Amino acid sequence: MAELPRHALEDDGTYRGLEFKGGDLTSRQADAVDYEGCRFVTTSFAGTQLRRAGFVDVELERCDLSNMTARTSGMHRTRTSATRLTGMTWTECTFRDVLFDACRADLTGFRFSTFKNAVFRDCVMREANFQNADLRGVRFERCDLSGAQFSQAQMDGAHFSDCVLLGIGGVTSLKGAIVAGRDAQGLALALAGALGILIEE
Template sequence: MRLPPLVPYAGEGLEPDGDYDGVRFDGVDLADASGRGARFMDCALDGCALDRTELGRARFIDSVLTGVRGVGTDLAEASLRDVEVVDARLGGVQLHGAVLERVVVRGGKIDYLNLRKARLKDVVFEGCVLSEPDFGDAHLVRVEFRDCVLKRADFSAVRMESVDLRTVAELDIARGVDRLAGAVISPAQLMELAPAFAAQIGVRVEA
């Protein structure tokens, strides 16, 4: 993504319902800041701390988040459109009820990602590690997991349309294996998931 010339952020923290247009947040400590409902357009967040940052219902448009880190970041019901998230190190991120459209998550590691009831459209997870992500009751349309690791993923009540799991490096589904209708998997993944599929429909496999 190409951003226009950006203005360095010179403020402190964030403002609820704030309007940030063409701003670069370079290494800014945003821990415990409250930017609920804020709008970020053509912005770059580089190496920012997002511990417990409140960004519920915030809007990120045409923006890049690189090397952000933090625990307990609140992005519930946020909207991300045309956004890149690169090499993030996050834990316990709340994205339930959020809308992600044309988003790329590349590299990094995100633990306990909460995407319950979220809507994802044209989203790519590439080369990242998602540990215990929760997609419960989410709606995924044209979502690709490319060369990434999914550990203990929860797909309970999820709806999938054109979801590509074929190149997942490690596919570990804790719940919701019965909700993979609409997904594409590889023959090798089919063999790995066969016991879970059999258990789901009540088939006993014995030698």
């Protein structure tokens, strides 16, 4: 198990096969840091700023990524579970073969990011921002997406199952998405609002 801060975030740092438990990596800044085959448990990245970072074959469990920011970074073959992501912003990033499971992800930002083989499951994602993101084929399962923003997103084949879709923005960008019938009411209300239709009780 890696100890902190000896094994910490450093520019051009590469960390392989390490387990970080209960570590404090808050409010750091790093460029071109890579984690491969690592496991993070109850580790905090709150407020940390990353650029060109890579997380490959990584597991994050019960961590705190709130208000973390990353640009031109990536998560590949990564599982993030029971983790706080509130206010986290990953812009122009790549997510491939990833699972976000039972995470608190309200107010997260994924603008201009690309997702491939990605699943969000049992996540609270109120007011998440997916503007201009590539969400083709992404699965949202039992997620609360109230007030989420999808303007100009690519949504072909994206799948929503047992999700809350009340008040979402950019609803017309959901062309090509698959929505379970039981989720359609919230989506219909958002679509009516986007078209200027008033629905009377």
